[in-house]
Structures are given as C-alpha cells and as structure tokens.
Amino acid sequence: MQQEDIWNTEAAQDYDTPGTGMFAPEVLGPTVDRLAELAGTGAALEFAVGTGRVAVPLAARGVPVTGIELSRPMVERLRTKADETTIPVIIGDMATTTAPGAYTLVYLVFNTISNLLTQAEQVACFRNAARHLAPGGRFVVELWVPELRRLPPGQKATVWRSEPGYIGLDTYDVLNQRIVSHHFRFGDTGQARLARSPHRYVWPAELDLMGRLAGLELETRHADWSGTEFTAESGSHVSVYRVPPVTDGADRA
Known part of the structure; x- marks a missing residue:
C-alpha cells in the first residue's frame, strides 16, 4: 500500500468530521491553542497538512501557516476552506520536500510520522524539520505510544x-x-x-534519538495538548523538540 493510494479522493471526502472525532472542539481547541503559543509571532510549517484540520483554525488565529502534503485530493479539500494565499501548500513528502523561508514552528500531528514506514525515512523527517527551523525554533510531534x-x-x-x-x-x-x-x-x-x-510504530526514546541526530533536543513531553503529565500509562504524547541555543566561543572552550 502506497500513501498516495491510501489518501485518495474517497479518503479526502471522508476525512472531515466537523464537530466530532478529531474535529471535536475538545480535541482541536487545545491543539490549536498550544501550537499558537509555540509559534509566537513567527510562522508555522505543517508536515502532512491534509485537509487543513489544524492549519485553518491556526491561520485564523493570526499564525502564518504553510503546508507540505503528499495527497493532491487532500489539498483539493483544503482549498474549499482556504486559498493558496491564506495557506500555501507544497506538494511532496514530509521527509524530503522543502518550503521557502524559516519557521519558528514545524509540527506533525495525529500520529502522521508513523506513515513513514522505515526508520531512515523518520530520521529524514526530523532532519527536514530541523532544516526549516529558525534559531530557537521548535518541532512538535503528536504520536501514540505502541500498545x-x-x-x-x-x-x-x-x-x-x-x-x-x-x-x-x-x-x-x-x-x-x-x-x-x-x-x-x-x-x-x-x-x-x-x-x-500501514504504519511504523516508534517508541518515545527512539524519537528522542532521531531528534538528536537532527540536531534537536527534547524540550517537553506531555500526554496531551493540555499539558497533562506523561506517565508509563499514557497512550499518546505530544513531544516538543527545540533547536538548542548557540553558545559563544568561551562556552565551547
């Protein structure tokens, strides 16, 4: 199964469930609140932007959002909600495709990194996020814990x-x-x-190593977007990785 075949026209038509499921206010609201906080006054880049479930309300909050998306049918669905000026989208995969500019925030939500089916692709995704980040920028990954x-x-x-x-x-x-x-x-x-x-599941510690390989460090990890403590019983996590601060020559010495 190829991702292009999975996220086809039928999937795009069925994806949006306004007011319920992952579109429920209690799910989407805290997600957008936290991402807006992390973006601050800068711009955000969403990997696998899809139909704009998160990008559209985040842009409505005043955060400039650009997307990368592999599925053209999903982007066509997004275009019924926001035009190219409001949310520019580059067609391509999240492991290798680049967007112009630098961002204070790159984010990847709702388990989507697991759609990359090899460890090498997932590492490449982290590196792709890192190359888009401005100094001090953050990469956010939402993912389930393997069961x-x-x-x-x-x-x-x-x-x-x-x-x-x-x-x-x-x-x-x-x-x-x-x-x-x-x-x-x-x-x-x-x-x-x-x-x-199909998915490749990833343990939190493995994600942290991917971050280090990309030059990022784990800043926070919570069980959800509202900041609930992450424990051994948590079924998912929201992990925030950050470009480490640049030290001066004295510190390096």
Whole structure:
C-alpha cells in the first residue's frame, strides 16, 4: 500500500468530521491553542497538512501557516476552506520536500510520522524539520505510544476500538516495528467497508534519538495538548523538540 493510494479522493471526502472525532472542539481547541503559543509571532510549517484540520483554525488565529502534503485530493479539500494565499501548500513528502523561508514552528500531528514506514525515512523527517527551523525554533510531534502490552503472547492482532458501526484492529509485525490498521465500518445493510493503513510504530526514546541526530533536543513531553503529565500509562504524547541555543566561543572552550 502506497500513501498516495491510501489518501485518495474517497479518503479526502471522508476525512472531515466537523464537530466530532478529531474535529471535536475538545480535541482541536487545545491543539490549536498550544501550537499558537509555540509559534509566537513567527510562522508555522505543517508536515502532512491534509485537509487543513489544524492549519485553518491556526491561520485564523493570526499564525502564518504553510503546508507540505503528499495527497493532491487532500489539498483539493483544503482549498474549499482556504486559498493558496491564506495557506500555501507544497506538494511532496514530509521527509524530503522543502518550503521557502524559516519557521519558528514545524509540527506533525495525529500520529502522521508513523506513515513513514522505515526508520531512515523518520530520521529524514526530523532532519527536514530541523532544516526549516529558525534559531530557537521548535518541532512538535503528536504520536501514540505502541500498545505491545495489549498484544497477547503468540497473537498478532489487537482490537483497539469496538463500537456500533465500527471495529478497529491492528495487526503487528514486531520484527520490523510495523502495524497495519484495519477499519471496518458497517452500514444498515449488514455490508462492511474496509480501509487499511500501514504504519511504523516508534517508541518515545527512539524519537528522542532521531531528534538528536537532527540536531534537536527534547524540550517537553506531555500526554496531551493540555499539558497533562506523561506517565508509563499514557497512550499518546505530544513531544516538543527545540533547536538548542548557540553558545559563544568561551562556552565551547
């Protein structure tokens, strides 16, 4: 499965769920608040900007936002909400594509770094973020914590959500740190519609090493956008990496 095939016209049409799910005010509000705080008076770059779930309200807060996005159908959906002047978008992948200018904030939300299926690509993503950052700038990653403790011994799959009309399960390849998420949606006819997406899961400590390889240092890690403490029981995290301050010659000596 290629990312271009997954994020097709049908996926773009189904992606937006105004007022519910990841578009719910209690989810989106704290995300935009925190990103606006981190951007300050500077500009922001969103990797995998998608349909503008975060970029549109962040731009409405007065933060200049540029996006990088691989899927043209997702960008077409974004264009129904904001024009090229309001949110410029460069078509390409987040590991290698560059945008003009320097930014105080680069951000990557809702587990999207896991769409890069190799460690090398994920490291390249960190390095791509670092090359866009102004001195003191920050790279923010929102990601789930791998749920291997829920995987029964000898089993390769877990059901992570079951509700009326929907079942979500993940199949694991623990040797290669890969999962495939399977989304089963049931209508009134009894017919099921299946969508699948591959991911490479990443441990927080592995992310920190990727940051160091890119010349970034971990500044903060919380369990959510509201600043809840990150613990061993947290199911996800928001990690903020920063370009370290430049020291003078005396400090280096």
